[in-house]
Amino acid sequence: MAPTRLDDFPTWLLSRSAAHAHQLLASAFAEVGSRGYHYRLLVALEDLGPASQASLGRSAEIDASDVVAALTQLEADGLVERSPDPDDKRRRIVSITAAGRRRLLELDRVVSSVQEKLVAPLSGAERDELVRLLGLLARVERED
Amino acid sequence: MAPTRLDDFPTWLLSRSAAHAHQLLASAFAEVGSRGYHYRLLVALEDLGPASQASLGRSAEIDASDVVAALTQLEADGLVERSPDPDDKRRRIVSITAAGRRRLLELDRVVSSVQEKLVAPLSGAERDELVRLLGLLARVERED
DNA sequence: CAAATTTCAGTTCCACTGAGATGG
DNA sequence: CCCATCTCAGTGAAACTGAAATTT
Numbered sequence: 019m020a021p022t023r024l025d026d027f028p029t030w031l032l033s034r035s036a037a038h039a040h041q042l043l044a045s046a047f048a049e050v051g052s053r054g055y056h057y058r059l060l061v062a063l064e065d066l067g068p069a070s071q072a073s074l075g076r077s078a079e080i081d082a083s084d085v086v087a088a089l090t091q092l093e094a095d096g097l098v099e100r101s102p103d104p105d106d107k108r109r110r111i112v113s114i115t116a117a118g119r120r121r122l123l124e125l126d127r128v129v130s131s132v133q134e135k136l137v138a139p140l141s142g143a144e145r146d147e148l149v150r151l152l153g154l155l156a157r158v159e160r161e162d
Numbered sequence: 163m164a165p166t167r168l169d170d171f172p173t174w175l176l177s178r179s180a181a182h183a184h185q186l187l188a189s190a191f192a193e194v195g196s197r198g199y200h201y202r203l204l205v206a207l208e209d210l211g212p213a214s215q216a217s218l219g220r221s222a223e224i225d226a227s228d229v230v231a232a233l234t235q236l237e238a239d240g241l242v243e244r245s246p247d248p249d250d251k252r253r254r255i256v257s258i259t260a261a262g263r264r265r266l267l268e269l270d271r272v273v274s275s276v277q278e279k280l281v282a283p284l285s286g287a288e289r290d291e292l293v294r295l296l297g298l299l300a301r302v303e304r305e306d
Numbered sequence: 307c308a309a310a311t312t313t314c315a316g317t318t319c320c321a322c323t324g325a326g327a328t329g330g
Numbered sequence: 331c332c333c334a335t336c337t338c339a340g341t342g343a344a345a346c347t348g349a350a351a352t353t354t
Binding site (some may be wrong): 308309310311312313314315316317318319320321322323324325326327328329330 | 332333334335336337338339340341342343344345346347348349350351352353354
């Protein structure tokens with residue numbers, strides 16, 4: 019055992035790779051004037067259709083307090099709309115606008131190109147295997 | 163292509179897994195009154211022997227300004243010592259103490275048990291493959 | 307009453323930037 | 331003059347906590 023080298027620890031490798039991925043994503047988003055939260059919320063909106071802020075937060079795995087601020091920005095950019103829910107007055111129903119859909123398609127391209135850049139050193143089979151293995155870790159995580 | 167689902171993106175899976183790993187590590191370190199930076203600096207000290215703060219930072223991949231604060235804590239706990247470098251008065255030479263070595267062994271055990279917990283859902287072969295694939299990503303990263 | 311939603315304010319952690327002082 | 335080192339101060343994103351108001 020060589021406990022002095024971090025480079026074989028799964029935790030270390032994961033942390034390094036994720037930091038790299040995060041940096042690629044953050045700078046790619048920044049180049050088009052967006053952020054990870056914005057993309058994730060737009061994705062959740064397309065998945066769910068018009069939805070409450072709380073359910074969007076659960077779907078995008080973003081804390082409720084952060085959802086408020088991010089949606090305020092998206093609303094200011096005309097990408098989403100908030101309206102009161104007539105059936106439940108606690109809720110505000112959020113829907114994506116036409117501009118929001120266009121923006122999402124644009125961000126999809128940005129994200130896809132980042133994926134490509136990230137896994138560039140791997141073969142097709144290796145990419146699939148990486149996704150499969152990480153999926154196994156994520157699945158267990160989710161069961162906690 | 164289904165661009166609306168994040169769950170197949172390597173960046174997303176990496177982020178989720180790394181967050182999980184980080185949480186496991188952080189709480190394991192916290193239980194014994196330590197932190198990731200402390201462990202990484204102690205490892206770097208064992209790798210390099212007595213070294214300047216700047217070189218420790220490069221080895222542990224910790225920003226110079228953060229190295230200062232972390233070493234101040236380690237010094238307060240008696241785990242490292244700082245002394246002026248007679249040959250280069252800009253430098254402070256950091257060395258690990260006997261208590262620091264004992265601490266490092268203890269933290270090695272903590273870290274090892276976290277690795278085990280993290281990759282528990284994978285078979286031995288799968289663990290090796292995950293490490294290999296992440297290593298490929300990390301290697302390219304390092305060449306930038 | 308308990309629970310859910312929205313919101314604000316504040317905190318923590320990590321990683322970085324900028325600047326200044328010292329010295330090579 | 332330029333570069334490296336150490337240090338402090340401050341910034342910014344991500345994620346969270348606590349609390350309050352409203353409504354179910």
